[in-house]
Amino acid sequence: MGRAPCCDKANVKKGPWSAEEDTKLKSYIEQHGTGGNWIALPQKIGLKRCGKSCRLRWLNYLRPNIKHGGFSEEEDRIICSLYLSIGSRWSIIAAQLPGRTDNDIKNYWNTRLKKKLFGKQRKDHHQQQQQATRRGNALRHHGTVNKSNSAIPYWPQQQQFPVAPSYYNNMLSSDHINPIENLSKFGAQFMEQSVYNNNNANGYGNGYYFPLLQGQSSSQMVDLENYDMGFDDPRRVLCGFEFLYGDHHNQIMGTSNSHGYEMGPLISSCPSNYEAMLQDLSTTTQEYDTHLKIMDSNAV
């Protein structure tokens, strides 16, 4: 047996709120507060709405100092880093962004930011133009940007490497977070070790994964024997995603010892089919190098 509904579903109005309903709800709460009981609130005001609906309307739209749309780069960055840390706990993320609601951030993530970060399959130029036009129109329609911004290009395409296998999770004591998977989602690049060194003479076999360092293209070889940069080496960055390592830094990046550099355990093992996944990638190394150059030129 399910629990009783919070209101009489047959006698409540659903769908978009009218201006009159908004006014009623807003003026009442501003004068009397919620009274600590949302369920009873609509009856007091004379609204044929579910209490939960009233709460949602107030929190997401009517309460003061709410911002809609127009997310800044800084807000993007905060959302991304928090999402990586805590996942889809939108209320907590929203608490870090004054004026933003969890619903707004959730929508923003699902409709735009996710695409920006995950990238999409490469589409032909025509399709990208189409999407840019449509998005610009949509933004104009909702009044979030002015016309001068309507021609902003579609989200840049992000090179996608397959995510690390889930059994890495077992190697983490704290929680379910899989750093490689998450870093990959956010654009961090990992290269299969055999790309750099095929002879395995140093004890590293195929199927080991290196973070692709900033400014480094997949065509550049890395000499494992001399791959001994310290933790403070400025080259040791993952295209700007190093701030996302958190507690898993050593597990990803490994440690230095008297023999030189050792990859972290999360990089130094993988299932045999991972290589096959890599081979299935349609994007070639050349395309990726081009992508890097574009990123570099955009960064200037």
Next chain:
DNA sequence: AAGTGGCGCAACCGCCCCGCC
């Protein structure tokens, strides 16, 4: 002009948490 598909957003649904009795 009509149909179609993509997109973004508001709102709903249903589950879980937690305080109260």
Next chain:
DNA sequence: GGGCGGGGCGGTTGCGCCACT
């Protein structure tokens, strides 16, 4: 301690708008 019920939350859906065919 256990049940109840309101609040809170994340996932999902519905709808309007627009461009394109």
